[in-house]
Amino acid sequence: MSSGAARSDTGRNPQRNPLRDPLDRRLPRIAPPCGLVLFGVTGDLSRKKVMPAIYDLANRGLLPPGFSLTGFARRDWADQDFAQVVHDSVEEHARTPFREEVWDQLAEGFRFVSGDFSDDAAFERLRATIEELDETRGTGGNHAFYLAIPPGAFGDVVGQLREHGLTESGAGAWRRVVVEKPFGHDLASARKLNTTLDEVFSDGSIFRIDHYLGKETVQNILALRFANTMFEPIWNANYVDHVQITMAEDVGIGGRAGYYDGIGAARDVIQNHLLQLMSLVAMEEPTSFEAAALRIEKQKLLSSIRLPDDLAATTARGQYAAGWAGGEKVTGFLQEDGIAPKSATETFAAITLDVDNRRWAGVPFYLRTGKRLGRRVTEVAIVFKRPPHHFFNPDATEELTQNVLVIRVQPDEGMTVRFGSKVPGTTMEIRDVTMDFAYGSTFTEASPEAYERLILDVLLGDPPLFPRHEEVELSWRILDPILDFWAAQDQKGKRPEAYDSGSWGPASADAMLARDGRVWRRP
Missing domain, CATH: 3.40.50.720 (NAD(P)-binding Rossmann-like Domain)
Incomplete structure (x- = not known):
């Protein structure tokens, strides 16, 4: 450290030694x-x-x-x-x-x-x-x-x-x-599980692990929203057209048939990972980052979520069929070892959710997850509305799409902003460009694995990243009607739609967004 830096530091607070101060967050x-x-x-x-x-x-x-x-x-x-x-x-x-x-x-x-x-x-x-x-x-x-x-x-x-x-x-x-996870398989079983735990352990001694909440980029959602004045003013229905939250896997079920069959993509991923991501993206600003304050806002958000009336049009499910993935020929879900030939378990699930509050009124949230998709990626995409009018010639903006802020959770953690810029030259031509921030190239520190953070928090007794039983039960309240609707479809012979391995899911998922005049991102 230079002498100038040292003088500057002691000048701000001559009594503070950052090497000994127990409140120094760098320790x-x-x-x-x-x-x-x-x-x-x-x-x-x-x-x-x-x-x-x-x-x-x-x-x-x-x-x-x-x-x-x-x-x-x-x-x-x-x-x-x-x-x-x-x-x-x-x-x-x-x-x-x-x-x-x-x-x-x-x-x-x-x-x-x-x-x-x-x-x-x-x-x-x-x-x-x-x-x-x-x-x-x-x-x-x-x-x-x-x-x-x-x-x-x-x-x-x-x-x-x-x-x-x-x-x-x-x-x-x-x-x-x-x-x-899973914290039960429906609301009733989740309540039973919570009762079992509550009878033995105090509330502050129960830690429900959702490893996605330990990922660096997920935690950075709070920093992105509340530490930057450029984002919070436009984080609402006045500017946001819709939000897409995706967790895609390029692998099949592997040797997990005994666990996966009967559970499915919605219970395995949407009920916990994706709804937790949605709550962090959409909740109001907490009074602090203490566990109690974060939980209050997440619970308020989950309580505000509403399902559309027409679940046939606003949900989609599928099963991967045989095809090519990662340069290899792979079998379909129904041909996997341990899977019943007539299994109705979905390996792809997509749902539409609305938030019944002033910030998000009219903004749909599209959540999807699936196996054997085009690539492994988890991301949150905030898609902004188009400008109210263009004074540009339509030919000048034919390659311009909507502005998007993408938060990449895995595998390459970071963020991307897509916006329009003029193409160099004498004509006024506008084209999409991107600005990219990647953890790996920006910070010299390697991000800890999610389980490191979560296990350490358990041993420290630090609960902010662990969902409480209220959040678990609210999540099941959202998902249970969809699961009941799909079960009724099964009784009518309407099975999950097959989709090719290596694709981005069934055609019904594309139709779900097309009805709203929108399309899924292809990460």
Whole structure:
């Protein structure tokens, strides 16, 4: 640092030392002494996301030296066998480089408990293991239980935790539970699940993971809207024509037939990821970025969402058929292993939603998700209205489309603005141009993986990015009528429409927008 920079900094606040000030937001927040118990350690989620994220947090110095990770599964493993599983997962999926000294310290806190969810003796061994970790690793009675298991097993595990005294903590300590989506399969089951959790854990100790909320660009939606005066004045029905929110995948269901068949694209993605994205894009400005203030505005927005009257015209669903994707010939959904030949489960879903408030009155929100689409991409597109009149010759603007602000969530995080500009030359010709901001080329810091942020927030007890049960139930209130309508269509023999793998979905989805005089973006 130059002497001039130093004088300037101390001149503003001579008492403040940024290297020691606990309020300086540039300083990392490190988890307190604690441990995490992971149920479902053999699943893809644990191996590909949770275990690598824990290592990456340790590698970044954000976990306490005595952090412990306890695995629970029906495997006849010793502690070292579990350590090898974690090692293999880290080696294959971790974001940060492998460092032996970090691994050695982390691995000292690995424990494994063998048993199934109905095994009382196993949960007694788990209680003894936690007590041993408190004694030898200094975890201080602070433990989070991560349920990376099917929702149907939540009640069994939570009941066993309560039965064996594992949800009780001493003075100044905490016990928390982490649950993964789906949060039920409809409103009734979501309420039942919430009741099960609420009977055992306090409201502030329940963390519902929606990993999309941990992505850097999703969090940046709030910064984009409320830290820039150029956007907020036009973020309303006076200027916005419509909004498109897309989560497209270029892969099929893979080996997830047992999970996916009967769930479908709407339950899997729209009920959680896309409605959460929509709430952040459309909500009013919160009084602060504290969890309570954010939740109030998200809940108000979700409460304001209305379904159009004609669901046949404003929704679409489909199943991918055989075709070409990524240069390879692929099978259709109904030919996938484990899928019933007459399955009505949708792999593509698109819906139209209206927001019944002054800011968004008359602005449709189009949400879509699907598998085996043209490419993997998640984005929010704010499409603006055309100017009220053009004084340009129509020939001069024939290549000009509507202004669009695109927020790219994945895979290349960033934002793009499309607007019209004059083409160099002597004639007045207007053409679309884009301005692009990409995280990878703008910031030297690499974006943490979403699970790193979310797991650290659990250990810190920081809840802003976790949906509360009110939000979950409001989301099901929106989606349930659509699912009921589709089920009635199935009874009439109107199945999901087939679409070619590698395309952008069924023709009915294009017709849905065409009725409004609009078209889907092709990212």
